[in-house]
Amino acid sequence: MSESNESIELSAHVREQIDAWVAKYPPEQKRSAVLSALREVQHENDGYLTVALMDAVAGYLELPKIAVYEVATFYSMLETQPVARNSVSVCTNISCMLRGADDIVEHIEKKHGLKLGESSADGRIYLKKEEECLAACCGAPMMMVNHKYYENLTPEKVDEVLDALE
Amino acid sequence: MSEDSVTIEVNGTPMQARKGQMLIEVTDANDIYVPRFCYHKKLTVAANCRMCLVEVEKAPKPLPACATPVADGMKVFTRSQLALDAQKSVMEFLLINHPLDCPICDQGGECELQDLAMGYGRDVSRYSEGKRVVKDKNIGPLVQTEMTRCIHCTRCVRFGDEIAGLRELGATGRGEHMEIGTYVEKTMTSELSGNVIDICPVGALTNKPFRYSARTWEMVQRPTIAPHDSVGSNMDLHVKGHTVKRVVPAENEAVNEVWLADRDRYSCEGLQSPDRLQAPMIKQHGEWHEVDWEVALEQVHDRLQAVIDRDGADELAGLAAPWATLEELYLFQKWLRGLGSANIDHRLRQHDFRDDDVAPAFPWLGESLVDLEHVDAALLVGAYPRKEQPLINHRLRKAALGGAAIMAVNPAAYAQNFEFAETCVVAPSQMAQTLAAVAAALVEQGAVAGDALRGLINNVSVDDQHRRLAEALRRADNATVLLGVQAQAHPEFATLRALAGEIATLTGARLGYLGESANSSGAWLAGVLPQRGPLMGTTPGPGLDARAMFEQPRRAYCLFNLEPERDCWNGREVIRALTQADCVVAFSAYDSASLREYADVILPLALYAETAGSYVNVEGRLQSFNGAVAPPGQARPGWKILRVLGNRFDLADFDYDSAEQVRAELADAITSLRPGNHHWQLPGSLPQAAAGSLERVTRMPTNSLDPLVRHAPALQQTVDVADGHAHMHPDTAARLGLAAGAHVRLQNDGGSVELPLALDDSLAPGCVLIHATHPDAIELGGWFGNLEAGGR
Numbered sequence: 035m036s037e038s039n040e041s042i043e044l045s046a047h048v049r050e051q052i053d054a055w056v057a058k059y060p061p062e063q064k065r066s067a068v069l070s071a072l073r074e075v076q077h078e079n080d081g082y083l084t085v086a087l088m089d090a091v092a093g094y095l096e097l098p099k100i101a102v103y104e105v106a107t108f109y110s111m112l113e114t115q116p117v118a119r120n121s122v123s124v125c126t127n128i129s130c131m132l133r134g135a136d137d138i139v140e141h142i143e144k145k146h147g148l149k150l151g152e153s154s155a156d157g158r159i160y161l162k163k164e165e166e167c168l169a170a171c172c173g174a175p176m177m178m179v180n181h182k183y184y185e186n187l188t189p190e191k192v193d194e195v196l197d198a199l200e
Numbered sequence: 201m202s203e204d205s206v207t208i209e210v211n212g213t214p215m216q217a218r219k220g221q222m223l224i225e226v227t228d229a230n231d232i233y234v235p236r237f238c239y240h241k242k243l244t245v246a247a248n249c250r251m252c253l254v255e256v257e258k259a260p261k262p263l264p265a266c267a268t269p270v271a272d273g274m275k276v277f278t279r280s281q282l283a284l285d286a287q288k289s290v291m292e293f294l295l296i297n298h299p300l301d302c303p304i305c306d307q308g309g310e311c312e313l314q315d316l317a318m319g320y321g322r323d324v325s326r327y328s329e330g331k332r333v334v335k336d337k338n339i340g341p342l343v344q345t346e347m348t349r350c351i352h353c354t355r356c357v358r359f360g361d362e363i364a365g366l367r368e369l370g371a372t373g374r375g376e377h378m379e380i381g382t383y384v385e386k387t388m389t390s391e392l393s394g395n396v397i398d399i400c401p402v403g404a405l406t407n408k409p410f411r412y413s414a415r416t417w418e419m420v421q422r423p424t425i426a427p428h429d430s431v432g433s434n435m436d437l438h439v440k441g442h443t444v445k446r447v448v449p450a451e452n453e454a455v456n457e458v459w460l461a462d463r464d465r466y467s468c469e470g471l472q473s474p475d476r477l478q479a480p481m482i483k484q485h486g487e488w489h490e491v492d493w494e495v496a497l498e499q500v501h502d503r504l505q506a507v508i509d510r511d512g513a514d515e516l517a518g519l520a521a522p523w524a525t526l527e528e529l530y531l532f533q534k535w536l537r538g539l540g541s542a543n544i545d546h547r548l549r550q551h552d553f554r555d556d557d558v559a560p561a562f563p564w565l566g567e568s569l570v571d572l573e574h575v576d577a578a579l580l581v582g583a584y585p586r587k588e589q590p591l592i593n594h595r596l597r598k599a600a601l602g603g604a605a606i607m608a609v610n611p612a613a614y615a616q617n618f619e620f621a622e623t624c625v626v627a628p629s630q631m632a633q634t635l636a637a638v639a640a641a642l643v644e645q646g647a648v649a650g651d652a653l654r655g656l657i658n659n660v661s662v663d664d665q666h667r668r669l670a671e672a673l674r675r676a677d678n679a680t681v682l683l684g685v686q687a688q689a690h691p692e693f694a695t696l697r698a699l700a701g702e703i704a705t706l707t708g709a710r711l712g713y714l715g716e717s718a719n720s721s722g723a724w725l726a727g728v729l730p731q732r733g734p735l736m737g738t739t740p741g742p743g744l745d746a747r748a749m750f751e752q753p754r755r756a757y758c759l760f761n762l763e764p765e766r767d768c769w770n771g772r773e774v775i776r777a778l779t780q781a782d783c784v785v786a787f788s789a790y791d792s793a794s795l796r797e798y799a800d801v802i803l804p805l806a807l808y809a810e811t812a813g814s815y816v817n818v819e820g821r822l823q824s825f826n827g828a829v830a831p832p833g834q835a836r837p838g839w840k841i842l843r844v845l846g847n848r849f850d851l852a853d854f855d856y857d858s859a860e861q862v863r864a865e866l867a868d869a870i871t872s873l874r875p876g877n878h879h880w881q882l883p884g885s886l887p888q889a890a891a892g893s894l895e896r897v898t899r900m901p902t903n904s905l906d907p908l909v910r911h912a913p914a915l916q917q918t919v920d921v922a923d924g925h926a927h928m929h930p931d932t933a934a935r936l937g938l939a940a941g942a943h944v945r946l947q948n949d950g951g952s953v954e955l956p957l958a959l960d961d962s963l964a965p966g967c968v969l970i971h972a973t974h975p976d977a978i979e980l981g982g983w984f985g986n987l988e989a990g991g992r
Contacts, residue, residue: 085384098361100370103383107372 042086044094048074052094064095068105071095072112081121081160082113110162118153120199123165123178124187130167130175138175141189142196158199206272211279217270224252224265227278234278235287235316237294237401238353239266242458243362249294249353251316253286254278262286284320291320294351296327298402305349307403309416313351334379339368340387341917342394342462344411350380350404356396363459364390365597365617380404389919390617391590391902394465398448398458409469409914410446414438419445422828425815426464427523427808428905429589430715431456431569432817433464437809437828444468444809444829454570455817461590462918463902463909468809470911471829475790477804478833488796493834493844499801501848503783504539507756513540517749520728520760521767522546522717523906525813526822526870527862528838529719529726530734532760535842538851542730542743543754546723548767549685549716549900551982552693553745554881561736561875562724563688565818566712567680573598577621577676579638579669580608581700582631583684583714586616587902587920589818592714593617605672609634611686611897612969613962622669627895627964628984632692632886635699636660639706641670647706652882660886670707679709685716686899689769691984692887698880711877715818717906718808722816725870735869753777760787760838761805763907765794771978772950787838790907804835807908811837812859814867822870824863894932894946897969898983904973922971925958929965933957936989944968945990951979 044052051074055067071091076083083106092102106112124142126135139150142161146154151163170176173185177192184195204219210232217226222245227234238249247267254265257275262282277283295317302308334347352371357380360367368390372383382388388396396405419438426433433456438446447468449460480496481488491499507515518536520529524546533544547553565572572578572595585593597618600606605621608614609631613623626634640657643649644667649657673679681704687696704711715721727734730743744752750773757778764778765771778784778798786799789807796802810831814824827837839859846854856862902920903909910916926944928936938944942957946968953976963969968987970977980987 098367098370100367100372100383103372104370107383108374110374 041093042090044075044087044090045078048078049094052091056095065097065101068095068097068102069109072102072106076112080116080119082115082117088114110165116153118157118160120158120180121160121162121178122196123162123168125165125168125170125174125176125178127167129171133174135175138177138187138189138192141192145193146196159196206270206274208270208272208274208276210276219270221270222266223254223256223263223268223270223274223276226270227265227276232278234265235320236266237312237316237351238355240355240358240399243355243358243399246354246358249351250290251287251294253283253290255280255282255286288320288322291317292322292326295321295325297332298351299331299348301349305346305403306344306406306411307349307400311403312401332376337381338385338387339382340389340393341914342408342466343388343397344406344408345381346404346406347379347381349402351402352378352380353401354380355399355401356380356405359396359399360390363395363594364392366390369396387919391462391587391920392459392594394462395449395459398460407446407465409466414440414445422809422826423450424809424825424828425718425823426456426460427718427815428463428467428909429461429591430717430720430818431461431589431591432718432815432821432823433460433591434823435460435464437468439828442829444471454568455821456591457594459591459594463590463905463915466915467909467912469913469915470908471807471809473790473911475792475911476832477788477791477802477835480804480834481802483796483800493836496801496803497841497844497848500785500803500845503800504756504758504785505849507783508539511755514543514743515755516541516758517543517744517754517756518545518758518760519548519746519749519762519764519768520544520546520723521548521762521906522715522720522723523808523908524719524723524761524838525808525811525859526719526722526726526816526866527813527859528760528811528842529723529728530862530866531839531842531846531856532758533727533729533734534854535846535849535851536758537733537739538846538854539849542739542741543749544728544743545730545746545749546728547688547746548762548764549689549769549983550693550745551689551691551747551769551984552695553747554883555694555697556729556731556742556745558879558881560877560879561873562721562816562820563683563713563715563877564721564820564874565682565714566710566877568819569595572596572680573602575599575604575676575678575680577605577672577679577709578607579673579679579681579700579703579709580606580610580714581635581681581683581696582610582687582690583608583682584610584614584686584899585684585714586614588685588716588900589714592818605676607669607672609638611964611967612960615962621672622665624665624669625962625964627967628690628897629887629895630964631687631690632695632699633660634666635696635703636886637662637666638670638673639699639703641666642674642703642706645670645674647674649702649706653702656882656884656886673703673707673709676707676709679707680704680712681707681709682712682714684714686897688713688716689898689983691982694881695883695887698882701878701880702882705878713818713877716900718815718817721818721820722814722822722870725816725866725873734866735873750774750777753780755781756783756785757781758785758787759799761789761907763788763790763792763795763910765978766904766910766973767906770982772981775978787841788907789835790911803841804831804833805841806831806835806837810835811839813837813839814859814863816870820870820874822867893966893986894936894989895967896980896983896985896987897963897967898972898977899969900972904971910973922974922977923958924955924971924974924976926955927958927960927963927969929963929967930959930961932963932965932967933959938989946970946980946987948980948985948987950981953979
């Protein structure tokens with residue numbers, strides 16, 4: 035990957051969102067809004083970030099570009115490569131594991147022809163790599179689809195949810 | 201015992217410390233070694249390597265010495281079982297992922313990790329899993345990466361943030377996948393980038409041109425002084441056999457602290473350039489012949505004497521470079537004055553000499569380098585210290601981070617690595633007007649100006665920016681006005697000098713000069729001037745200055761250590777004058793086609809690492825050094841050549857046995873001489889610009905400064921060299937009907953060139969910036985002035 039020459043502008047909506055976040059922090063702490071800014075930008079860009087978009091965020095928040103790359107590559111909810119439209123995370127931490135999370139993962143992998151960390155060929159489903167505890171142990175096994183929790187999963191229930199995705 | 205002092209006990213020895221100091225600072229000050237990787241005294245504390253864990257009484261677990269503030273009565277044990285166990289455990293973790301490739305690692309032998317692994321590591325690793333591998337990054341021609349060796353101390357990241365002021369490196373990814381790099385492929389553009397090599401405790405960041413060429417134990421370390429900018433950084437040459445393999449900074453808190461500019465670090469490659477002259481040469485009937493020294497010097501004598509006998513000594517002119525040593529410069533003028541000529545100068549890039557007779561004894565900073573850190577306000581006039589004197593810029597940056605208002609009047613809003621309080625971006629022709637407006641704003645605000653100044657400024661229009669600038673200077677307790685390289689090359693330099701001086705007087709600020717080269721100050725003291733002898737001595741004359749000696753062509757020229765077409769203000773005119781001369785004697789380190797064109801005798805010259813000598817830096821500090829390696833072939837140190845020439849012309853007092861003897865005639869006076877810079881002459885009127893024209897702006901790129909750096913290959917691959925583009929503000933290009941990607945034809949009465957257009961909105965409108973030393977820049981003649989433009 036090399037330095038992007040194209041510079042792009044953030045959309046009016048994203049700028050408005052970032053401004054709202056910036057307003058929550060002291061004026062000299064604009065960088066505090068970087069995480070929220072990246073989330074907004076990713077949301078508008080089909081769920082992933084590009085170098086040009088990260089550069090635009092850096093420009094908007096007056097940060098060194100590398101400072102934005104650091105944040106974007108650190109957090110697992112931020113994607114720096116193109117992924118499918120819907121993000122699916124199956125918790126595989128201990129409670130879910132004891133209640134059959136591994137079978138759920140295997141079921142999704144088989145049914146949609148992908149592995150953990152991959153996107154389905156139809157561009158619908160992105161199965162996130164190794165999701166740790168999402169604090170819903172009482173409903174184990176569970177998964178999160180586009181920020182929404184689904185608990186007490188069975189293969190049938192998973193199919194119902196995933197098949198309904200656009 | 202003062203209130204901010206505490207007493208602590210380390211390994212049973214009581215010691216005094218300042219309240220709030222970190223433990224490691226106290227142990228360092230008392231020569232108690234605590235191992236560390238991430239701690240560096242010039243950087244903020246990260247405390248992420250954990251190598252410096254020590255035992256502190258009553259603390260439940262070992263504490264990192266770099267991040268533990270001292271407290272009164274604290275008892276510390278750096279070598280207790282608890283401390284050693286902790287340090288050894290940390291070492292074991294650090295080595296888990298570190299490759300065992302010391303035999304093929306450039307850092308081997310000078311590696312902090314290797315050294316500490318000897319003291320704290322286990323003989324055999326308990327870790328049998330695979331080690332991680334990190335892909336290498338290409339971060340440019342100067343710094344080699346081998347990121348698998350990185351231990352994530354983040355010194356390089358903090359250096360970028362805190363010292364270079366340009367955060368280019370960062371830690372991306374997380375946990376096992378964390379990597380140090382630029383994320384996107386990107387060349388480091390900092391002029392201080394090489395320092396990451398020194399601070400990297402392992403072999404992850406190493407010197408790229410030096411790579412695989414020597415081991416540290418094969419080299420001898422020789423102290424010297426940096427030969428380029430006017431800071432005079434202290435440094436060490438690492439010599440293997442007869443070759444300078446690399447250069448590293450030597451610590452001198454008062455000069456370069458612990459840093460070194462890239463130009464000073466990497467220019468040593470130029471010493472080994474294939475263009476180095478190996479033997480004296482003479483031109484006979486248009487053919488060049490290598491001859492021995494005896495013949496060459498006889499030829500110099502006969503040819504120059506012939507001109508003197510026929511046309512008089514006034515037909516002889518001498519130009520020496522301000523990067524020559526003090527001893528060379530002194531003997532150069534002594535020799536020429538001995539021959540009866542006062543046409544002597546070193547100010548290659550000056551054009552306005554009107555106020556020569558009132559100029560200061562030698563233009564200098566007017567304060568110490570350390571003083572710059574403590575200014576409250578500074579006004580830079582025609583100056584870009586970030587690229588011209590990077591370590592002066594570093595001091596100004598520290599002042600700015602501490603709240604000082606650093607301001608500039610420049611032909612462009614140059615990319616800086618800290619925030620400027622104000623930048624007046626004006627075309628060269630408007631610089632004097634702008635300074636006059638600042639002076640007028642000061643008068644508005646109540647400053648009392650003399651009659652001459654009032655007469656000059658009563659009609660200038662003052663805007664709010666001028667007022668803000670004036671106010672910041674006026675309110676500062678500790679302010680300075682600094683004339684930079686572009687001001688000194690400005691066609692109205694005398695006016696800028698006078699106005700800057702008046703502003704300094706009105707605000708109680710110090711007036712200073714940012715010299716361009718290693719001996720810009722020394723050359724004045726050595727008397728390489730048409731109007732003054734050494735140490736401000738009087739001299740018959742005045743002779744012709746660096747401009748007049750070419751505008752009024754002479755019959756004979758002596759050139760010392762320069763490439764005149766690239767190094768002079770108007771290379772085109774200089775070449776014309778040299779070509780028509782009967783005799784040109786060139787003392788030169790490098791061969792070139794153009795040199796062979798105009799020269800008649802070429803004397804191969806030793807460069808800075810090959811001769812004993814001295815530089816006087818911008819604060820008037822005399823720093824001497826010895827030669828570390830022999831010059832190539834038959835090349836000889838300049839002072840020796842000049843001494844023999846003095847003898848050959850039967851001049852009195854030319855019997856020197858060493859550079860020290862030459863220096864002795866100046867050194868005492870130089871160390872005590874700190875004259876004021878407050879010398880100028882106000883002109884009767886301000887210069888008026890021709891309206892609607894396109895003004896030329898010239899800037900000397902960092903890595904094109906002098907012949908040595910121009911022959912250093914790695915530096916020539918950086919962005920800081922002449923790019924041969926016509927840089928213009930987009931509005932200016934639009935006015936001329938030029939679109940991005942177009943070529944623009946530029947001409948004046950002496951030349952015409954076609955250059956690719958580069959849009960740059962930092963430039964003042966109505967200007968075109970062309971980098972000096974590019975052949976097309978030379979073709980266009982003088983560094984400033986009006987040009988006509990058209991599309992292709």
